[in-house]
Amino acid sequence: MDPEFRGDIDHHDGTSDATPGGYREKRRPGELAFALFLTLASLFLLYSAYGISGFEALSAPGAIPMATTLVMAVSAGIVALRTARLQRVTTETLSKDILPVTVIVFIGFLIVFGLALQPLGFVLTAALFLIVAIKVLAKRGWGYTLAVSLGSLVVIWIVFRVVFTVLLPAGILPEAEFIQFFRTLISKGAF
Amino acid sequence: METFLAILTVFTQPELLALVGIGTFAGIYIGAIPGLSVTMAVSILISFTFSWDVYPAISLMVGIYMGGVYGGSRTAILLNIPGAPSAIATAMDGYPMAQRGEAGQAIGVTTVMSFFGGLIGILVLALAAPFVSEFALTFQPRDYMLLAVLGILLVGSLSSGSMVKGIFAGALGIAIGAVGRDPLTFTERFTFDFQIMEGGISFIAVMIGMFGVSEALIQLQNVGMKAVRQKIDKIVPSFSTIKTYLPLSLQTSTIGVIIGALPGTGGDIAALMAYDHAKRVTKNPKIPFGKGAMEGLVAPETANNAAVGGAFIPMMTLGIPGDAVTAIMIGALFIHGLNPGPMLMIDQPDMFWFIIGALFTANIFMLIFGLTGIKIFTKIVEMPRSVIIPLILLLSIVGAYAVNNSITDVYWMLGFGVFGYFMRHYGYPLGPVILGVILSRLLDDNWRRAIISEREDLGRFFHGVFTSPLSCVLFVAVILIFVSQTPLWTAIKKRVFAKTS
Numbered sequence A: 001m002d003p004e005f006r007g008d009i010d011h012h013d014g015t016s017d018a019t020p021g022g023y024r025e026k027r028r029p030g031e032l033a034f035a036l037f038l039t040l041a042s043l044f045l046l047y048s049a050y051g052i053s054g055f056e057a058l059s060a061p062g063a064i065p066m067a068t069t070l071v072m073a074v075s076a077g078i079v080a081l082r083t084a085r086l087q088r089v090t091t092e093t094l095s096k097d098i099l100p101v102t103v104i105v106f107i108g109f110l111i112v113f114g115l116a117l118q119p120l121g122f123v124l125t126a127a128l129f130l131i132v133a134i135k136v137l138a139k140r141g142w143g144y145t146l147a148v149s150l151g152s153l154v155v156i157w158i159v160f161r162v163v164f165t166v167l168l169p170a171g172i173l174p175e176a177e178f179i180q181f182f183r184t185l186i187s188k189g190a191f
Numbered sequence B: 001m002e003t004f005l006a007i008l009t010v011f012t013q014p015e016l017l018a019l020v021g022i023g024t025f026a027g028i029y030i031g032a033i034p035g036l037s038v039t040m041a042v043s044i045l046i047s048f049t050f051s052w053d054v055y056p057a058i059s060l061m062v063g064i065y066m067g068g069v070y071g072g073s074r075t076a077i078l079l080n081i082p083g084a085p086s087a088i089a090t091a092m093d094g095y096p097m098a099q100r101g102e103a104g105q106a107i108g109v110t111t112v113m114s115f116f117g118g119l120i121g122i123l124v125l126a127l128a129a130p131f132v133s134e135f136a137l138t139f140q141p142r143d144y145m146l147l148a149v150l151g152i153l154l155v156g157s158l159s160s161g162s163m164v165k166g167i168f169a170g171a172l173g174i175a176i177g178a179v180g181r182d183p184l185t186f187t188e189r190f191t192f193d194f195q196i197m198e199g200g201i202s203f204i205a206v207m208i209g210m211f212g213v214s215e216a217l218i219q220l221q222n223v224g225m226k227a228v229r230q231k232i233d234k235i236v237p238s239f240s241t242i243k244t245y246l247p248l249s250l251q252t253s254t255i256g257v258i259i260g261a262l263p264g265t266g267g268d269i270a271a272l273m274a275y276d277h278a279k280r281v282t283k284n285p286k287i288p289f290g291k292g293a294m295e296g297l298v299a300p301e302t303a304n305n306a307a308v309g310g311a312f313i314p315m316m317t318l319g320i321p322g323d324a325v326t327a328i329m330i331g332a333l334f335i336h337g338l339n340p341g342p343m344l345m346i347d348q349p350d351m352f353w354f355i356i357g358a359l360f361t362a363n364i365f366m367l368i369f370g371l372t373g374i375k376i377f378t379k380i381v382e383m384p385r386s387v388i389i390p391l392i393l394l395l396s397i398v399g400a401y402a403v404n405n406s407i408t409d410v411y412w413m414l415g416f417g418v419f420g421y422f423m424r425h426y427g428y429p430l431g432p433v434i435l436g437v438i439l440s441r442l443l444d445d446n447w448r449r450a451i452i453s454e455r456e457d458l459g460r461f462f463h464g465v466f467t468s469p470l471s472c473v474l475f476v477a478v479i480l481i482f483v484s485q486t487p488l489w490t491a492i493k494k495r496v497f498a499k500t501s
Helices: A031-053 A063-085 A094-098 A101-120 A122-138 A142-163 A175-190 B002-012 B014-032 B038-051 B054-079 B085-099 B103-136 B141-158 B163-178 B203-222 B239-261 B267-281 B295-318 B324-335 B342-347 B349-371 B374-381 B385-404 B407-425 B431-453 B458-467 B469-483 B487-500
Strands: none
Touching: A031 A063, A031 B163, A063 B163, A063 B431, A101 A122, A101 B203, A101 B385, A101 B407, A122 A142, A122 B385, A142 A175, A142 B385, B002 B014, B002 B349, B014 B038, B014 B054, B014 B349, B014 B374, B038 B054, B038 B203, B038 B324, B038 B385, B054 B085, B054 B103, B054 B295, B054 B324, B054 B349, B085 B103, B085 B267, B085 B295, B103 B239, B103 B295, B103 B342, B103 B349, B141 B163, B141 B295, B141 B431, B141 B458, B141 B469, B163 B203, B163 B431, B203 B324, B203 B385, B203 B407, B203 B431, B239 B267, B239 B295, B267 B295, B295 B324, B295 B342, B295 B349, B324 B431, B342 B349, B385 B407, B431 B458, B458 B469
């Protein structure tokens, strides 16, 4: 029984939820920088936790935050030290295995999605996002891209907006009228 | 009689029955699509059931949970990619079977054994939970605090990867949970004078970010991966096959329930331990372990489904989750105004028995859907990732937005998504973060209650810990886990071994 068992041998990148990334004996590109970042961030949070109530009392609101950030700082420090001692993986590079262009592009897409969600409304933003994302990933013709993205958007919209009654920003489209239309359709169908 | 009626609620209301069915179906298929996990499905779906009544919401979620734990085994067998942490052990013998062309048989046996394990887990839950919750009423605040610490530590230490990283992740979770105004004194904590941080960080945003967005981003690297078509036939196993493995499955179910019932340990550890057990007790397997032994499939699959019932015991009676998925389930109960803990059984016994009924129904649905619909299944699994990934990202955004109708939550979610992405790459477990966020409040409140009742005196606090057998056991367990990770432990081990040899 090997608890470090992974289905994927070539890419230790957590192909599924069950298989966490990282190697036991080596460090991946950027791993040390991340560990150092976590250490510094934990120390800053420890300082911030001290600012809540200091050493006023054991039951003070800052007691548990101070204890947890101390644990964070110490454990992050240990991880950083251990990582620093490991050898680098020679077969991986930061731009190929850790942060490829596609991932950066998609993080950008998501930020734009968030910015546009309220002014444009859910339907338009989601349509644009799906079209662009599927076009970029599938690299197929416009017919396929439009059919798949708009088709799935319609399904998602009906399921979440009408069935789950999730409130989504309406934006510039007259969404309420659409929903009313669907509701009348459903209630007519029921009787 | 009332208990009985509460269990039957699911069956008397067709709507609830349908929701459990849909949930189980969705769980099986989501768990079976490589790259989609149960944790992801449950965390995204919670936010959508926000506006629902409690009963339908729980029905759907229980179904997804039960189906997902089982569904994870399918990709483990067919593609050697466990769909859920609890299916890691299943891949070891399941995949070799599929390679030999016995995928159908492997899936069939897995289904029946999962059903069997699930049933035992639910039975134990129904019988044990009332006693545990009665016992839990005698718990002191310090016991709750110690239990919470123990749970987070166990998740951190037993999930694969390094334990120090697990401890870091757990502490990070507690810190995230502490952000905002302190509920007792109204002091600002980690708000950095930003007004938007005063209300705290929505744990749903953390959850969807960590399990939805980060996973979708990781999957971007596998977009080109082709789905492998496997030939699957003769899925329903013969009665004699099942009879052969029944004694083993009974043993491994027991392991599953017990491991599942410990706070902080869930299906993944139960499955690995059961696999280990099967290896020890099976003296002469027909096919060696690791090469496609049926025993190696039966053991982890009964155990991980039995662990579902087991994991509900600490969750319902103490409010302490067993693993990441149960942590999310607790979040779901919180959202719907329920407060898992010993009082739940006293205030709302109907709810408890309803959940038992829903679990039982989900288990039956799992058996039905597991043994049928293999044609649709192969179609769904072949869905291209280039479509699935954008859809997951879209659903994550909708989910994070829907809970509070706030765009801030969407940004929190994106932030934690990117952070979780790096955590995954560098082998930091994400489960303890969620457990920490969920348990942060319980830990903080109970620590303060405990220390105030001892008049802020640490000496009196420890006197209390050492004079109560329960607190003492919990405290020693926490210390042992910590010590086992320090150089001191290795030194002691070396000395002891040196003496014996």
